[in-house]
Amino acid sequence: MEKDSRIYVAGHTGMVGSALVRKLKQEGFKNLIFRTSSELDLTEQQAVKNFFEEERPDYVFLAAAKVGGIMANNTYRGQFLYENLMIQNNVIHQSYVYGVKKLLFLASSCIYPKMAPQPIKEEYLLTGKLEPTNEPYAIAKIAGLKMCENYNRQYGRDFISVMPTNLYGPNDNYDPETAHVLPALLGKFHEAKEQNKPSVEVWGTGAPKREFLHVDDLAEACLHLMQTYSGNVSVNIGTGEDISIKDLADLIKKTTSYSGEISWDTTKPDGTPRKLLDVALIHSLGWKHSISLKEGIRTVYGERFL
Ligand SMILES: NC(=O)c1ccc[n+]([C@@H]2O[C@H](COP(=O)([O-])OP(=O)(O)OC[C@H]3O[C@@H](n4cnc5c(N)ncnc54)[C@H](OP(=O)(O)O)[C@@H]3O)[C@@H](O)[C@H]2O)c1
Structure with missing residues (x-):
């Protein structure tokens, strides 16, 4: 990525998207592209196509998604499946159509099997039953990371995906009814x-026991992988503690x-x-978290x- 590359951050108002924007700005990337969901509803296929035609981004961070806690996931099951599938299908497919050089898709560690051995290695994906309360969300996310993998295989793209652990940081959700x-x-x-x-x-x-990662560390890890990693394994991002x-x-x-x-x-x-991620892969790729939980x-x- 060059400092003047055209970089689209989808979901820039969210906790992850806003951390990515802070990090990219801090690192001197100048040509950032954003749209709020009211300017561009990413579930709308034609609107997303028009956006890519107009903006022609070189790089895409896909941090737009419908997210929520157990209650929301379990109540709005149809919406979680439909909206996430639509957002990611539209953004990943148009990134392919318009020749995006590289895309990073945000998956989530909650899509590993419910009874996965601990710590959870990347290879445990799809080895067991999912947590029933967030199954629709997990199925959509699995489709997203498989879409990246299979667009790489069929079309020779460079689309990667990541599996972050539980995140916290600025722009988190503090609503007592729905907060983590x-x-x-x-x-x-x-x-x-x-x-x-x-x-x-x-x-x-x-x-x-649970694992927590500051979202600024996540943003640093995503930028590191965008600049150094290509492959079909969806990389765990966590502290390992x-x-x-x-x-x-x-x-x-x-x-x-x-x-x-x-x-x-x-x-x-x-x-x-x-629920703990095995972070051996990302450590071997040259990144380790730096914000301790106490400090964060x-x-x-x-x-x-x-
Ligand atoms: N938070 C965590 O602990 C965690 C952990 C692991 C992985 N992740 C992953 O990280 C990603 C971002 O999560 P987050 O916590 O940052 O979520 P968030 O704070 O809820 O942000 C979601 C973003 O997506 C945008 N969005 C939602 N629907 C949209 C639509 N139809 N069209 C356009 N934009 C839309 C929202 O825009 P508006 O605000 O305008 O609606 C917002 O910018 C998700 O894929 C999630 O799975 C999060």
């Missing part, structure tokens, strides 16, 4: 501190300076005991709440 665990806990502990609540209730036993929800809650309690108690609602489900949470808390 880390932003949800930050919001809860901050509110409890502000309102002098004696305790904060957290779902489950605190035993499950996990933390129990109990330790996460303690860390967030400390970060927010909340002095009350934590109570565990053990009537609520724990979910999968452990401290910065995000300051940016969002103070």
Whole structure:
């Protein structure tokens, strides 16, 4: 990628897309192309074709998608399947038609089989049943990464895909109804501190372990792969380190300076005991995360709440 290459970031208003834009700008890329979803609905085939005809991007980061937590995934099952398939079919196919030099597609680690051995290696994709609550989303994402792979095989393209772990950072979703665990806990502990609540209730036993990556690290990894990697393996991007929800809650309690108690609602489900990516491949490709969880949470808390 040259500094004046025409780079289209699809989904630039989202958490991942906005981090990619920050990183690309920071690295001196000047010719960035964006459209909001109201300017360009990526589910509309003809509109996407017209956009590629007009803008002729050299490189594409595909970070536009319909995303959400368990509730949204499970409730809007048809929409998750349809919209994601349409967005990625349109963007990947027109990237092929209009000769895009390279494309990076954002898949997600939640599309690995529900019972995959830990840590999860890239080769475990499609080796077992999916988590039923997000099956439509996972099926769409699997179709997307297979489309990249098979456009490479049939048409000799250079389309790559990545499997990020759980992300957090600026522009995350803090809606208490739909937020992921880390932003949800930050919001809860901050509110409890502000309102002098004696305790904060957290779902489950605190035993499950999860991995978290700052979205700025993800953006750096994506840029690194865009510049150095070509291939059909969808590359895991994570820290390779996990933390129990109990330790996460303690860390967030400390970060927010909340002095009350934590109570565990053990009537609520724990979910999968452990979800950790094997990051040997991306380490061998020359990238490792640099933002520790403690530092990342401290910065995000300051940016969002103070
Ligand atoms: N967040 C995570 O923890 C995580 C983890 C692993 C992988 N990922 C992957 O990273 C990608 C981005 O996720 P995110 O967390 O950044 O999501 P996000 O914050 O919800 O952003 C989604 C982006 O997609 C755009 N978009 C949605 N529907 C569109 C449409 N029909 N036409 C045009 N644009 C549309 C949105 O634009 P508007 O705002 O204008 O609607 C927004 O810019 C997804 O593919 C996701 O699977 C995320």
